[in-house]
């Protein structure tokens with residue numbers, strides 16, 4: 022049973038190109054399946070989340086991170102009687118616009134675009150990916166996703182203004198997104214906070230005493246586990262404490278969102294859309310704990326000296342390939358060369374690079390360097 026303020030599939034604003042209904046899948050189930058079958062989705066397997074493959078094969082990639090976000094989102098959406106299929110589709114698509122090499126790749130691509138009076142934004146790139154880059158159907162470009170999925174891609178984590186983005190006007194930028202979309206940014210945070218503590222500990226970049234000292238919510242669960250299982254190995258005690266944190270964050274998000282819906286007197290989806298602020302959120306205490314985890318991770322992991330060389334390498338690879346393709350657009354794949362006839366070359370190069378996996382761009386850089394040498398030799 023869906024809550025009255027959930028997104029009901031029969032009320033969907035529909036697709037850009039109308040299609041006959043499917044005999045046994047609703048529109049959001051179809052969208053979820055379209056995302057899973059997209060090329061850009063499969064490429065997430067070989068895109069860095071935080072750790073490159075130099076570290077280990079069992080750390081999160083963008084794909085396994087995405088699956089964790091989907092799993093947590095389904096649980097929370099079901100508890101709140103929201104549309105689980107829509108929440109799942111939004112979770113699966115939420116990182117589809119990410120370039121290779123995680124945050125370092127994103128920042129470098131944005132810096133390069135700014136030199137051409139443009140910018141790079143992974144949410145807008147996700148929309149471009151599903152609207153324009155995926156080619157699966159004879160009758161139209163893109164995946165022809167429902168309005169609600171496209172709206173969620175744009176609005177789940179960021180409030181774009183109509184003044185800055187007139188091209189997004191169709192998404193009612195002055196309104197809040199449905200709860201299914203509001204959840205995604207929060208489940209994303211829950212998923213990567215827990216995962217990065219886990220992988221960071223496993224990679225020995227984060228040490229147990231340091232985590233216990235700087236992450237008070239983790240410490241509380243760890244003390245409990247130690248009392249109960251003093252002889253257990255540290256890794257298992259760590260796992261149990263992390264499970265406690267994850268469960269606390271998820272439960273709090275469910276309970277606090279439910280309480281806010283009640284006190285806001287929300288009855289319909291329009292009430293959610295027209296409410297002056299987002300209603301999905303953590304309680305005051307858990308919001309503080311979440312910030313403490315995030316602050317710790319950014320100082321001890323994301324901005325650590327140990328990960329610095331990989332970031333430098335990522336910047337160098339993206340810069341080299343960007344520069345080379347801007348100077349030699351004839352080395353772009355044919356389809357991209359054709360697009361350069363109507364679009365800014367920088368945007369076409371950016372789209373090409375954003376779609377690449379980590380190892381595709383590494384290989385391409387080597388090939389382009391060889392081509393450069395033979396150019397020099399023939400001159």
Ligand code: MG
Nearest residue numbers: 086115116209
């Ligand atoms: Mg994410």
